[in-house]
Amino acid sequence: MSKTNVLICDDSAFARKQMARAIPDGWDVLLHFAKDGQEALEMIRAGKGDVMFLDLNMPVMDGYATMEVIRREDLPCLVITVSGDVQPEARTRMLAMGALDFIRKPIDNQKLITLLKQYGIYTGDARSEQRKKQTALAGSSDSEKLDAYRELVNVAMGRAGENLARQLGEFIDLPIPNVNIIENNELHMAFAEVNRNDSVSAVSKGFVSAGINGEALVIFNDTDFENIITLLNYDQLSAAPAQLEALMDISNILIGACLNALSDQLNVTFSHSSPIILGRNRELESLLANTKQRWNRIMAVEIGYGIKQRGIHFELLLLFPDTSMERIYSRLVDIED
Structure with a gap:
């Protein structure tokens, strides 16, 4: 069974690491990263975005504009919005454009697993220890x-x-x-x-x-x-x-x-x-x-x-x-x- 290409799109490297750590270890994935919507669209077109976790507020191209292109071009990507902007209208707008769901930052690991299982994206257990070690957040610069x-x-x-x-x-x-x-x-x-x-x-x-x-x-x-x-x-x-x-x-x-x-x-x-x-x-x-x-x-x-x-x-x-x-x-x- 082939790995799932998971794309994490966020302008913050810290947020990308947080999201990567939340991915359950039992999920067989290849992780890819984009710092704005424009980069994300290029990766999706290259087959690197079966599932994308998409932030809203980003430079160059924000989440709304990115989702609009995905819908217009009918790109093969399941999108889950992950944002600090959790206003009801933000959620409604993204779901109306085709996002599967909308979850708030910071990520609740158990809620994420429940959501992934709900949509049949992930069917394994909740272990995530190995990936956490691989994506340590500490940095000194x-x-x-x-x-x-x-x-x-x-x-x-x-x-x-x-x-x-x-x-x-x-x-x-x-x-x-x-x-x-x-x-x-x-x-x-x-x-x-x-x-x-x-x-x-x-x-x-x-x-x-x-x-x-x-x-x-x-x-x-x-x-x-x-x-x-x-x-x-x-x-x-x-x-x-x-x-x-x-x-x-x-x-x-x-x-x-x-x-x-x-x-x-x-x-x-x-x-x-x-x-x-x-x-x-x-x-x-x-x-x-x-x-x-x-x-x-x-x-x-x-x-x-x-x-x-x-x-x-x-x-x-x-x-x-x-x-x-x-x-x-x-x-x-x-x-x-």
């Missing part, structure tokens, strides 16, 4: 660590997007997280999407656990407030109170869900400080000066959430000092091993 941080945040970003989508009844457009290691005086450089000339408002909340600490900031462009207030049905309030309510409510949903997802992945329980309004109707530079960080080197993670059909965009920024970064990476690798 800065690029490998940055990739692991990015995947950690990608899952948390998706969880926060899902909560926001359910609360607002809208599809949330999720980006590829922008992760950078910077000096404190370069903090303004972490905001790739914010127009420096615009007036913004922001909420900050600190968090700490197991030697890991950080700060989460939600940044609103003030020109979006009118649309956000309408979406939240706060029109009955006067302008200033409505903006404040919108600022706090959206911030609490995003930060709370994101930190809960980080807690789950790192197996810690974060203690949260009370939310603080950093500033309202200010320029970004002056607002960031109010953060008064005492950290020198920072891992800054920018996530630009959007609701395109409403013309709404806001930023979530996660800041971790260098003293936390090694602890985060150690916990990630230890948990997986």
Whole structure:
């Protein structure tokens, strides 16, 4: 009996390794890897994708575009979506285009085996020890660590997007997280999407656990407030109170869900400080000066959430000092091993 060609398509090397480790050892497969949809399509056409595990948010060609080509060309590939973006609409869109199923990151091995058996793709037992040894996650280079941080945040970003989508009844457009290691005086450089000339408002909340600490900031462009207030049905309030309510409510949903997802992945329980309004109707530079960080080197993670059909965009920024970064990476690798 010939081996099954299994293709794992994800822009994160860390995520590809996680997925490979989840493949049951009893499944006789040849593993192939692609970092975006374009590479994946080339491999499928070359006969290397009998079954594909497909991420959604990727550069070059994302999961939606990839699935559309597979459907249009009727390519011989069974697709299972594996994503941190678990919004109901994301699932519905992919299933409508022909994906077999949709599972969330990080992978639950037993749920994966149950799903594979459900579709008759895998009929063996649940042993996966050998493959885990062959695909160890540990890596020492800065690029490998940055990739692991990015995947950690990608899952948390998706969880926060899902909560926001359910609360607002809208599809949330999720980006590829922008992760950078910077000096404190370069903090303004972490905001790739914010127009420096615009007036913004922001909420900050600190968090700490197991030697890991950080700060989460939600940044609103003030020109979006009118649309956000309408979406939240706060029109009955006067302008200033409505903006404040919108600022706090959206911030609490995003930060709370994101930190809960980080807690789950790192197996810690974060203690949260009370939310603080950093500033309202200010320029970004002056607002960031109010953060008064005492950290020198920072891992800054920018996530630009959007609701395109409403013309709404806001930023979530996660800041971790260098003293936390090694602890985060150690916990990630230890948990997986």
